[in-house]
Amino acid sequence: MDYNSLPNFYAALDAKYNVTNNELNSATYTNVDCNFVYSAKYARHRWFNYKEGFSPILVEKIFNEYKLNKSSVVCDPFCGAGTTVAVAKAKGMKSIGFEVNPFAAFITKVKTENYSKDNMEEFEKLLQELSTIEIAINIELPENEYLRRIFESEMLLAQLNIRKYINELPESKPKELLFFAWICTLEECALYRKAGNGLKIKRRPPTYDKGCAFKFAMECISKKAASMIEDFSLEDNGPIPQVYVESVTTMEKNVAKNTVDLVLFSPPYANCFDYTKIYYLELWFAGFVNSTSDQKNIRMKSLRSHCHATWPERYTSFNLPELNDQIIPLLRQQKLWTNKIPDMLNGYFADMEEALRQIYDSLKSGGHCAIVVSNSAYAGIVIPTDVFLAMIAEKIGFKVQEIAVERLIITSSQQYKKTERVRKYLRESIVKLEK
Ligand SMILES: C[S@@+](CC[C@H](N)C(=O)[O-])C[C@H]1O[C@@H](n2cnc3c(N)ncnc32)[C@H](O)[C@@H]1O
Structure with missing residues (x-):
């Protein structure tokens, strides 16, 4: 295949399936249910902005579409900050989640826990106690040099003292709530912010007077805690999801x-x-990760969706001719920012095949699977992830009901220019499958 054949190639792939809403002609970030920004309006979901998450609106829509009820069992095998399982819990359904990032799994746990009035009162008491601690100056600094730079020096001292106070509390739900409220504020107090694939120095760092870093940090934690207390309701007592911090x-x-x-x-x-x-800041500073080998362990369990690790051979028998014989050879002829991308893509779809196989087995006959996914692009070549996942699912035995396009997306401005002729395939979709 050559570059010029790409539009026909994508059109032929789409023609195999019921692709709906594919007449869109401009990219959008807002007004789509899959966007996590809508979580800001939802109790509990708004506690941590897990940018990669989808919204509870989308989850409710899919639950309604498949007519789920209280006796239904729901699973999210990449549960992130727990949107799916939190909605399932609120509706009284049993749910199961899998997540390799221990920080994301912790967000899910805190969001979906049942709390009593006493727990919330104790949480407020701990918060009050924390605001009165003496700041020790001779506290041990993190070994990790990057973590020492992530906060301005007075703020680093404040954060280390807060961390020490919380870590030394006996295990309890109120302690977890406080620990969580604190983690949610780390980025706000830091000199760095999340941007794209990592952390970038802020143009506007947090501002507080000299000697007031601790006060600033406490104000952030108190604000977060107030929203958590506001969201507390004794009615949120559905079945607690079973979440595995596993692949x-x-x-x-x-x-x-x-x-x-x-x-x-x-x-x-x-x-x-x-x-x-x-999530480097939260993982390392809050102690979910304490060494580069801990971080590597998470990467090794993760889906092969990036090039920051080389995985020992996994599922090598994978072969999807449209990927391996068409897209990958074309990619190999291009100048890519790393030549690991073609192998990464092969690994990505191999891992997704294994995931879909296990998902298929878990489902009841007539059960459904819905995958929210964006396509990506390298050197102007769109990777039609939505259709490739549909093809893999079909091989496993699923019936592909629909590929519902949610929106067109913008990747980097460079890719955006290069993909001009095939832009309508740069999209986020929901792949709907039936067993
Ligand atoms: C797009 S996010 C999911 C967000 C989630 N829908 C939400 O609303 O919060 C994908 C998640 O998959 C997790 N992940 C990556 N590889 C995984 C694996 N092999 N097994 C389970 N989870 C994995 C990532 O850590 C990430 O949190």
């Missing part, structure tokens, strides 16, 4: 066959983003 590939070990009604998820996209870099 999707452990599903067959943990979920009995033919037991799940709906599997709803959004996997990492094949766009080279590494979640251990994006």
Whole structure:
């Protein structure tokens, strides 16, 4: 295949499926249900801005579409900050999640826990106590040099003292709430912010007077805690989701066959983003990761969606001719920012095949799977992830019901120019499957 054949290639792939809403002609970020920004309006969902998450609106829509009820069982094998399982819980449904990032799994846990009035009162008491601690100057600095630079020096001292106070509290739900409220504010107090695939220095760092870093940090924590207390309701007592801090590939070990009604998820996209870099600040500063080997362990369990690791050979028998014989050879002829991209893509779809196989087994006959996914692009070549996942799912035995286009997306401005002729395939879609 050559460059000029790409429009026909994508059109022929789409023609195999029921692709709906594919007449869009401009990219948008807002007004789509899959965007996490809508979580800001939802109790509990608004506690942490997990940018890669989808919104509770989308989850409710899919639950309604498949007519789920209280006796339904739902699974999100890439559960991130827990949007799917939190909505399932609120609706009284049993739910299961898998997530390799221990920080994301922790967000899910805190968001979906049942709390009593006493727990909330104790949380407020701890917060009050924290605001009165003495700041010790001779506290041990982090070994990790990058972490020492992430805050201005007075703020670093304040944060280390806060961390020490919280870490020394006995284990309890109120302690977890406080720990969580604190983690949610780290970025606001830092000199760096999340941007693309990692952290970037802020143009506008946090401003506070000399001697007031601790006060500033406490104001941020108190604001967060206030929103958590506001969201507390004794009615939020649905079944607590079973969340495994494990890879999707452990599903067959943990979920009995033919037991799940709906599997709803959004996997990492094949766009080279590494979640251990994006959530570096929270993972390291809060102690979910204490060494480069801890970080590597998370990467090794993750889907092969980026090039920051080389995985020992996994599932090498994978072959999708449209990827391996058409897209990959064309990519290999291009100048890419790293020549690892073609192998990464092969690994990505191999991992997704394994995930879909295990998902298929977990579903009841007639059960559904909905995948929210964006396509990506390299050197002007769109990777039609949505259609490729549909093709893989079909090989496994799924019936592909629909590929519902949600929106067109903008990748980097460079890719945007290069993909001019095939831009309508740069899209975010929901791939809907039936067993
Ligand atoms: C797009 S996010 C999901 C966000 C989620 N839908 C939400 O609303 O919060 C994809 C998640 O998959 C996780 N992940 C990556 N590889 C995984 C694997 N092999 N098994 C389970 N989770 C994985 C990432 O850490 C990330 O949190």
